Amino acid sequence: MLADIICFCSQRNNQDMTDLNFTGTMQLFVRTVLLGSFSAAAREAGISASTVTRKISAIEKHLKVALFHRSTHEITLTEAGYLYFERVTAILSDIDDAHRAVSALDAEPSGQVKLTAPVAFGRIYLAPLIPQFLKIYPSIQLDVRLTDNHNDLVRGGFDLDIHEGENYINDLVVHPLSRNDSVLCATPEYLSLNGHPQKPADLSAHNCLQYIHPEAETQWRFRKHQSRFSHLPRGTLQSDHTELLLSAVLEGTGIAEFEIWLVRDFIRQGALKIVLPDYEFKNDLTGKFIYLAHLPNRRQSAKVRVLKSFLADRLSRVGMLTESEIQSLRDKARAS
Numbered sequence: 001m002l003a004d005i006i007c008f009c010s011q012r013n014n015q016d017m018t019d020l021n022f023t024g025t026m027q028l029f030v031r032t033v034l035l036g037s038f039s040a041a042a043r044e045a046g047i048s049a050s051t052v053t054r055k056i057s058a059i060e061k062h063l064k065v066a067l068f069h070r071s072t073h074e075i076t077l078t079e080a081g082y083l084y085f086e087r088v089t090a091i092l093s094d095i096d097d098a099h100r101a102v103s104a105l106d107a108e109p110s111g112q113v114k115l116t117a118p119v120a121f122g123r124i125y126l127a128p129l130i131p132q133f134l135k136i137y138p139s140i141q142l143d144v145r146l147t148d149n150h151n152d153l154v155r156g157g158f159d160l161d162i163h164e165g166e167n168y169i170n171d172l173v174v175h176p177l178s179r180n181d182s183v184l185c186a187t188p189e190y191l192s193l194n195g196h197p198q199k200p201a202d203l204s205a206h207n208c209l210q211y212i213h214p215e216a217e218t219q220w221r222f223r224k225h226q227s228r229f230s231h232l233p234r235g236t237l238q239s240d241h242t243e244l245l246l247s248a249v250l251e252g253t254g255i256a257e258f259e260i261w262l263v264r265d266f267i268r269q270g271a272l273k274i275v276l277p278d279y280e281f282k283n284d285l286t287g288k289f290i291y292l293a294h295l296p297n298r299r300q301s302a303k304v305r306v307l308k309s310f311l312a313d314r315l316s317r318v319g320m321l322t323e324s325e326i327q328s329l330r331d332k333a334r335a336s
Helices: 002-010 022-035 038-045 049-063 079-102 119-136 188-194 200-205 242-250 260-269 302-314 323-335
Strands: 068-070 075-077 111-117 140-146 160-164 173-179 182-186 220-224 227-231 256-259 273-275 280-282 289-294
Touching (some): 022 038, 111 119, 182 280, 289 302
Parallel strands (some): 111 140
Antiparallel strands (some): 160 289
């Protein structure tokens, strides 16, 4: 089956396909997948739903395999459909690149670029950067989707993805933007009233607010030199929403764990203090790095390259504190 699909994607003069408008039919198939129905793709293309159905059925007839599971209310891709979608998306990207190269459009990057990122990260860091980027590249149109669940890069048609932790698609091409450090934080007022923990065991006497997630560990884990420690957080609040926990901590409710990129400004301003600054906090859920990623079969057109370069330059080290900052914070914590 794979050989049949590859053969189909590469042929141009097959007699059975002369009435299909090869590139146009591939585009119809892709839009049907992304929009979720034949009728939606038809409305966008300004043709009848029966025409879209006929053209896609012709592909299936040629391949002798179904690309969609069809029901009364929805269509979903078959295994062959996923494979075909992935290859067709790559082919259309190559065609677009060829057109741009020949017409010299790459001299001024233009066209749509789709980017996805976590919600809080996008709100804090992408929101102020996007207007800057569009001012530099006015011919590019950005489509930015923020979600705390990993988007499907294939079905979503995304060019670039910002994510934390381990890669969730095999062979994903990644560029590390920054180390992704996590710390425990509390307000100076909370620590003045309840004391400053000196070691992980001291956390038992504190209100520890917990982030919950199906893949998150229940225990907080630390490392200092070659020694490892753990603590099971207990407190008056747990949530699957990091910013809700942050709001509670800023009100002096207790101690919680956050990634540096979320709390760096509060730490620098003195609104939050790092708890146990001499210990390294280990969080397997968020991982060691923040990545900028793309699918291996996505050719990097000029519009994608300039966005990738722009983000890599401005988001470098966003998830970590400098050594001088860390030492300064440790000194302040010891002096408290």
